[in-house]
């Protein structure tokens with residue numbers, strides 16, 4: 001395979017795709033002030049295949065011996081899962097290719113099941129996978145529907161289009177209609193992998209659709225939220241390259257040829273597809289959230305040091321919360337890999353540990369942000385912006401007055417306060433707070449999977465034995481397996 005260059009990637013974005021942002025159709029994503037920073041960041045991911053980051057992101061395909069994108073190889077054992085985890089972590093810190101490939105890996109995982117219904121699905125998935133890998137394509141996971149009334153199933157909604165559905169079919173393909181929401185990176189992807197958002201009922205075949213759509217297909221329109229045009233890196237050390245990059249993707253009667261369809265009406269396949277993606281995504285989520293926790297912990301520790309309060313008891317208590325959460329996520333990443341299950345040659349991260357890990361992050365995140373803001377003080381929301389800091393009338397004022405008085409420079413501190421504002425008290429902080437709760441599934445999804453994985457029957461039996469309600473199963477009843 002050939003790894004694309006950043007220039008080739010940027011050129012490929014000029015393919016007629018329709019991305020709207022800030023009230024306009026963006027004529028060229030690579031040059032428009034609203035999108036060019038993100039385009040540059042995405043392009044940098046392709047540099048990673050050519051520069052010193054290459055050893056992290058490129059590996060030999062075990063079947064062909066060819067060098068390929070690591071994220072496009074299904075892990076075969078715990079070591080592969082951990083190498084994948086390291087690559088995700090590294091990419092979050094230093095830039096790297098997208099792991100949106102979770103979608104196609106999930107489809108490959110359930111492909112044997114899909115093939116039982118229609119062998120063509122298996123062929124289509126394999127072809128899509130090989131093409132994407134060969135062409136070094138990035139993918140977006142297009143799953144979440146707008147969903148209308150959550151208490152109703154797709155077929156019961158007041159408007160039948162609130163979940164993406166098939167509205168027509170002929171000998172050449174199908175036509176899909178609807179809107180998917182919150183799709184990360186869709187505006188900059190090479191392919192959109194459309195998947196059912198959840199289990200479907202017997203009367204919902206038209207909602208049971210999985211397929212692949214190019215972002216420039218006629219009828220596809222994407223709307224990306226806009227927060228800032230070009231911004232200063234000084235003011236927004238985290239957000240200057242753009243925040244989130246999620247899109248609403250409108251499929252306004254989009255034709256999809258049959259050879260790009262992976263599921264077409266088999267409602268019983270929707271659950272397994274959604275479930276497979278959920279597991280892969282949550283494992284990746286733990287890996288990419290690890291650097292976020294490190295930023296929170298590092299910022300809190302540095303802020304405490306800058307303010308001279310790092311030894312105070314209540315600050316130490318808060319720093320402990322950062323340490324224990326970050327260490328726990330690290331442990332969950334390892335434990336889920338080491339306790340993986342190998343099915344059809346693919347290593348599947350342990351489901352319960354993965355869900356517990358993702359839940360731990362999502363349920364602790366907001367407390368950590370609160371601790372960080374508490375430690376930092378008001379300045380994280382009131383500190384001057386770069387233009388004022390550098391204004392000639394104010395020259396040197398903030399260097400002097402924001403310093404500790406121990407001979408250091410106020411600018412250093414201002415940079416930290418700006419980072420903390422980005423992290424917890426500004427547009428990016430708000431986005432991250434929602435991301436922590438909902439991305440890769442809301443808390444209730446992880447609760448459901450954790451409850452499913454825990455053996456209450458065994459626990460009850462143990463208590464019955466201890467209480468003398470039932471005799472022991474045996475002198476040494478089997479010790480329950482590890483999670």
Ligand SMILES: Cc1cc2nc3c(=O)[nH]c(=O)nc-3n(C[C@H](O)[C@H](O)[C@H](O)COP(=O)(O)OP(=O)(O)OC[C@H]3O[C@@H](n4cnc5c(N)ncnc54)[C@H](O)[C@@H]3O)c2cc1C
Nearest residue numbers: 141142143144150182183184434435438439440441442444
């Ligand atoms: C930053 C970000 C990036 C994302 N990226 C992607 C992406 O790339 N691709 C993608 O497909 N999706 C993406 N998502 C979407 C994400 O998967 C969803 O947000 C998530 O699945 C939750 O869905 P929702 O937002 O519709 O909230 P809901 O699921 O509607 O949850 C809202 C509340 O309703 C409750 N609720 C929901 N249903 C019921 C019910 N039947 N009964 C009782 N209570 C209920 C929930 O527990 C929750 O409290 C992203 C989200 C974020 C925030």
